[in-house]
Amino acid sequence: MTMTSIAPGVYAIPVGIVNVFVIDAGDLTVIDTGTPGSAKHILAAAHQLGRPPADIRHILLTHMHADHTGSLKALKEATGATAHMHPADAALTQRGEVMRPARPGPGILRRLLFHLSGLGMFPTRVEAATVEHELQDGQVLPFAGDLQVIYTPGHSQGHVAFLWPHEGGVLFAGDSASNIGRLGPSILYEDYAEGMLSLARVSRLSFDAACFGHGPAIIGNANARFRQQWGQ
Numbered sequence: 134m135t136m137t138s139i140a141p142g143v144y145a146i147p148v149g150i151v152n153v154f155v156i157d158a159g160d161l162t163v164i165d166t167g168t169p170g171s172a173k174h175i176l177a178a179a180h181q182l183g184r185p186p187a188d189i190r191h192i193l194l195t196h197m198h199a200d201h202t203g204s205l206k207a208l209k210e211a212t213g214a215t216a217h218m219h220p221a222d223a224a225l226t227q228r229g230e231v232m233r234p235a236r237p238g239p240g241i242l243r244r245l246l247f248h249l250s251g252l253g254m255f256p257t258r259v260e261a262a263t264v265e266h267e268l269q270d271g272q273v274l275p276f277a278g279d280l281q282v283i284y285t286p287g288h289s290q291g292h293v294a295f296l297w298p299h300e301g302g303v304l305f306a307g308d309s310a311s312n313i314g315r316l317g318p319s320i321l322y323e324d325y326a327e328g329m330l331s332l333a334r335v336s337r338l339s340f341d342a343a344c345f346g347h348g349p350a351i352i353g354n355a356n357a358r359f360r361q362q363w364g365q
Protein backbone atom coordinates (compact mmCIF):
# COMPACT_ATOMS: atom_id res chain seq x y z
CA MET A 134 0.00 0.00 0.00
CA THR A 135 1.46 3.34 -1.04
CA MET A 136 -0.20 6.45 0.24
CA THR A 137 0.04 9.37 -2.21
CA SER A 138 -0.33 13.07 -1.52
CA ILE A 139 -3.04 14.88 -3.50
CA ALA A 140 -2.66 18.29 -1.81
CA PRO A 141 -1.27 19.43 1.57
CA GLY A 142 -3.17 17.34 4.15
CA VAL A 143 -5.05 15.30 1.52
CA TYR A 144 -3.96 11.71 0.86
CA ALA A 145 -5.08 8.83 -1.36
CA ILE A 146 -4.83 5.26 -0.06
CA PRO A 147 -5.33 2.59 -2.72
CA VAL A 148 -6.97 -0.47 -1.12
CA GLY A 149 -7.25 -3.12 -3.83
CA ILE A 150 -9.73 -2.08 -6.50
CA VAL A 151 -10.82 1.14 -4.81
CA ASN A 152 -9.33 4.35 -3.40
CA VAL A 153 -9.89 5.66 0.11
CA PHE A 154 -8.97 9.26 0.99
CA VAL A 155 -7.83 10.94 4.20
CA ILE A 156 -8.10 14.64 4.99
CA ASP A 157 -5.94 15.90 7.84
CA ALA A 158 -7.48 19.05 9.29
CA GLY A 159 -6.31 18.60 12.88
CA ASP A 160 -8.41 15.49 13.30
CA LEU A 161 -8.67 13.03 10.43
CA THR A 162 -11.58 12.45 8.06
CA VAL A 163 -11.74 9.29 5.94
CA ILE A 164 -13.72 9.28 2.67
CA ASP A 165 -15.00 5.75 1.87
CA THR A 166 -13.76 2.58 3.56
CA GLY A 167 -12.96 0.02 0.82
CA THR A 168 -14.08 -3.59 0.62
CA PRO A 169 -14.35 -5.77 3.78
CA GLY A 170 -10.91 -6.22 5.36
CA SER A 171 -9.59 -2.75 4.40
CA ALA A 172 -9.71 -1.15 7.87
CA LYS A 173 -6.17 -2.31 8.67
CA HIS A 174 -4.83 -0.52 5.58
CA ILE A 175 -6.59 2.72 6.55
CA LEU A 176 -5.26 2.47 10.13
CA ALA A 177 -1.76 1.79 8.73
CA ALA A 178 -2.03 4.97 6.65
CA ALA A 179 -3.03 6.97 9.74
CA HIS A 180 -0.06 5.42 11.57
CA GLN A 181 2.20 6.48 8.69
CA LEU A 182 0.94 10.04 9.32
CA GLY A 183 1.95 9.59 12.96
CA ARG A 184 -1.67 9.42 14.12
CA PRO A 185 -3.44 6.94 16.42
CA PRO A 186 -6.76 5.34 15.34
CA ALA A 187 -8.72 7.67 17.65
CA ASP A 188 -7.60 10.67 15.56
CA ILE A 189 -9.95 9.40 12.82
CA ARG A 190 -13.10 11.21 13.95
CA HIS A 191 -15.26 11.32 10.82
CA ILE A 192 -16.06 8.79 8.10
CA LEU A 193 -17.78 10.03 4.95
CA LEU A 194 -19.33 7.60 2.48
CA THR A 195 -19.91 8.61 -1.13
CA HIS A 196 -22.47 5.81 -1.56
CA MET A 197 -23.57 2.36 -0.36
CA HIS A 198 -21.73 -0.06 -2.72
CA ALA A 199 -19.69 -2.78 -0.99
CA ASP A 200 -16.34 -1.48 -2.22
CA HIS A 201 -17.00 1.80 -0.35
CA THR A 202 -18.90 0.68 2.77
CA GLY A 203 -17.23 -2.75 3.20
CA SER A 204 -15.05 -1.72 6.14
CA LEU A 205 -17.31 0.93 7.68
CA LYS A 206 -18.33 -1.19 10.67
CA ALA A 207 -14.75 -2.32 11.38
CA LEU A 208 -13.30 1.18 11.00
CA LYS A 209 -15.96 2.65 13.29
CA GLU A 210 -15.19 0.03 15.92
CA ALA A 211 -11.44 0.62 15.67
CA THR A 212 -11.66 4.42 15.85
CA GLY A 213 -14.93 5.52 17.50
CA ALA A 214 -15.57 7.77 14.45
CA THR A 215 -19.10 8.64 13.37
CA ALA A 216 -20.43 8.01 9.85
CA HIS A 217 -21.91 10.54 7.42
CA MET A 218 -23.90 9.58 4.35
CA HIS A 219 -26.84 10.64 2.19
CA PRO A 220 -30.05 9.20 3.71
CA ALA A 221 -31.13 7.42 0.49
CA ASP A 222 -28.06 5.16 0.60
CA ALA A 223 -27.64 5.14 4.40
CA ALA A 224 -30.97 3.27 4.61
CA LEU A 225 -29.30 0.31 2.82
CA THR A 226 -25.95 0.49 4.65
CA GLN A 227 -27.70 0.36 8.02
CA ARG A 228 -29.19 -2.99 6.92
CA GLY A 229 -25.91 -4.28 5.46
CA GLU A 230 -27.29 -4.02 1.90
CA VAL A 231 -25.01 -2.85 -0.90
CA MET A 232 -26.92 -2.78 -4.18
CA ARG A 233 -29.98 -1.56 -6.06
CA PRO A 234 -30.70 -2.70 -9.63
CA ALA A 235 -28.23 -1.01 -12.02
CA ARG A 236 -27.09 -1.20 -15.62
CA PRO A 237 -23.60 -0.89 -17.14
CA GLY A 238 -22.33 2.48 -18.31
CA PRO A 239 -21.55 2.97 -22.03
CA GLY A 240 -18.85 0.99 -23.91
CA ILE A 241 -17.45 -2.53 -23.95
CA LEU A 242 -14.99 -2.05 -21.07
CA ARG A 243 -17.77 -0.97 -18.70
CA ARG A 244 -20.03 -3.82 -19.77
CA LEU A 245 -17.18 -6.28 -19.17
CA LEU A 246 -16.34 -4.84 -15.72
CA PHE A 247 -20.05 -4.75 -14.87
CA HIS A 248 -20.42 -8.47 -15.64
CA LEU A 249 -17.21 -9.31 -13.76
CA SER A 250 -18.59 -7.43 -10.74
CA GLY A 251 -21.69 -9.63 -10.97
CA LEU A 252 -19.48 -12.75 -10.86
CA GLY A 253 -18.42 -12.32 -7.25
CA MET A 254 -15.77 -9.59 -7.44
CA PHE A 255 -17.92 -7.67 -4.93
CA PRO A 256 -19.54 -8.97 -1.77
CA THR A 257 -23.34 -8.99 -1.90
CA ARG A 258 -23.65 -7.86 1.74
CA VAL A 259 -21.48 -6.01 4.25
CA GLU A 260 -21.66 -5.78 8.03
CA ALA A 261 -24.54 -3.42 8.87
CA ALA A 262 -23.30 -0.17 10.41
CA THR A 263 -24.99 2.79 12.06
CA VAL A 264 -24.87 6.05 10.12
CA GLU A 265 -25.13 8.89 12.62
CA HIS A 266 -25.28 11.88 10.28
CA GLU A 267 -27.24 12.59 7.10
CA LEU A 268 -25.57 14.56 4.31
CA GLN A 269 -27.46 17.11 2.21
CA ASP A 270 -26.61 18.90 -1.03
CA GLY A 271 -24.70 22.14 -0.47
CA GLN A 272 -23.95 21.45 3.19
CA VAL A 273 -20.54 22.69 4.39
CA LEU A 274 -19.15 20.30 7.00
CA PRO A 275 -17.75 21.80 10.22
CA PHE A 276 -14.61 19.62 9.86
CA ALA A 277 -12.28 18.43 7.08
CA GLY A 278 -11.47 22.00 6.06
CA ASP A 279 -14.99 23.22 5.19
CA LEU A 280 -15.60 20.29 2.88
CA GLN A 281 -18.76 20.82 0.81
CA VAL A 282 -21.33 18.12 0.02
CA ILE A 283 -22.39 17.86 -3.65
CA TYR A 284 -25.41 15.60 -4.24
CA THR A 285 -24.63 13.58 -7.38
CA PRO A 286 -27.33 10.91 -7.92
CA GLY A 287 -27.21 8.52 -10.89
CA HIS A 288 -24.56 5.91 -10.04
CA SER A 289 -26.73 5.41 -6.97
CA GLN A 290 -29.72 7.32 -5.67
CA GLY A 291 -27.85 8.57 -2.61
CA HIS A 292 -24.45 9.28 -4.18
CA VAL A 293 -22.58 12.38 -3.02
CA ALA A 294 -19.30 13.96 -4.08
CA PHE A 295 -17.24 16.35 -1.93
CA LEU A 296 -15.42 19.58 -2.74
CA TRP A 297 -12.41 20.62 -0.64
CA PRO A 298 -12.10 24.35 -1.29
CA HIS A 299 -8.35 24.87 -0.76
CA GLU A 300 -5.28 24.78 -3.03
CA GLY A 301 -7.41 25.43 -6.12
CA GLY A 302 -10.03 22.88 -5.03
CA VAL A 303 -10.04 19.10 -4.77
CA LEU A 304 -13.09 17.19 -5.99
CA PHE A 305 -13.79 13.77 -4.46
CA ALA A 306 -15.94 12.35 -7.24
CA GLY A 307 -16.58 8.92 -5.66
CA ASP A 308 -18.14 6.77 -8.40
CA SER A 309 -20.00 9.63 -10.13
CA ALA A 310 -17.18 9.33 -12.72
CA SER A 311 -14.14 7.06 -13.05
CA ASN A 312 -10.59 7.40 -14.34
CA ILE A 313 -9.85 3.82 -15.40
CA GLY A 314 -7.54 4.32 -18.38
CA ARG A 315 -9.12 7.70 -18.97
CA LEU A 316 -11.70 10.04 -17.50
CA GLY A 317 -15.21 8.80 -18.23
CA PRO A 318 -18.52 7.65 -16.76
CA SER A 319 -18.66 5.05 -14.01
CA ILE A 320 -18.94 1.29 -14.58
CA LEU A 321 -22.62 1.20 -13.68
CA TYR A 322 -25.63 3.42 -13.12
CA GLU A 323 -28.99 3.12 -11.45
CA ASP A 324 -30.02 6.06 -13.67
CA TYR A 325 -27.53 7.04 -16.39
CA ALA A 326 -29.38 10.20 -17.50
CA GLU A 327 -29.45 11.48 -13.92
CA GLY A 328 -25.75 10.59 -13.58
CA MET A 329 -24.94 12.76 -16.60
CA LEU A 330 -26.94 15.67 -15.14
CA SER A 331 -24.93 15.29 -11.92
CA LEU A 332 -21.65 15.41 -13.89
CA ALA A 333 -22.81 18.54 -15.74
CA ARG A 334 -23.39 20.18 -12.33
CA VAL A 335 -20.02 18.99 -11.03
CA SER A 336 -18.31 20.40 -14.14
CA ARG A 337 -19.44 23.89 -13.14
CA LEU A 338 -17.59 23.69 -9.81
CA SER A 339 -14.07 25.00 -9.33
CA PHE A 340 -11.38 22.37 -8.67
CA ASP A 341 -7.81 21.78 -9.75
CA ALA A 342 -7.58 18.11 -8.69
CA ALA A 343 -10.13 15.31 -8.95
CA CYS A 344 -10.08 12.03 -6.97
CA PHE A 345 -12.02 8.92 -7.95
CA GLY A 346 -13.19 5.72 -6.31
CA HIS A 347 -11.62 3.90 -9.24
CA GLY A 348 -8.51 5.02 -11.12
CA PRO A 349 -5.78 7.52 -10.28
CA ALA A 350 -6.44 11.13 -9.30
CA ILE A 351 -6.14 13.89 -11.90
CA ILE A 352 -3.91 16.60 -10.49
CA GLY A 353 -3.89 19.96 -12.29
CA ASN A 354 -6.67 21.43 -14.47
CA ALA A 355 -9.05 18.60 -13.58
CA ASN A 356 -12.01 20.95 -13.88
CA ALA A 357 -11.22 21.65 -17.57
CA ARG A 358 -11.17 17.89 -18.25
CA PHE A 359 -14.63 17.52 -16.69
CA ARG A 360 -15.97 20.53 -18.61
CA GLN A 361 -14.66 19.07 -21.87
CA GLN A 362 -16.68 15.89 -21.30
CA TRP A 363 -19.77 17.03 -19.47
CA GLY A 364 -19.88 20.83 -19.53
CA GLN A 365 -22.97 22.46 -21.03
Ligand SMILES: [Zn+2]
Nearest residue numbers: 196198288308
Ligand atom coordinates in the same frame (compact mmCIF):
# COMPACT_ATOMS: atom_id res chain seq x y z
ZN1 LIG B 1 -20.20 2.34 -6.74
Ligand SMILES: [Zn+2]
Nearest residue numbers: 198200308346
Ligand atom coordinates in the same frame (compact mmCIF):
# COMPACT_ATOMS: atom_id res chain seq x y z
ZN1 LIG C 1 -16.87 1.77 -6.45
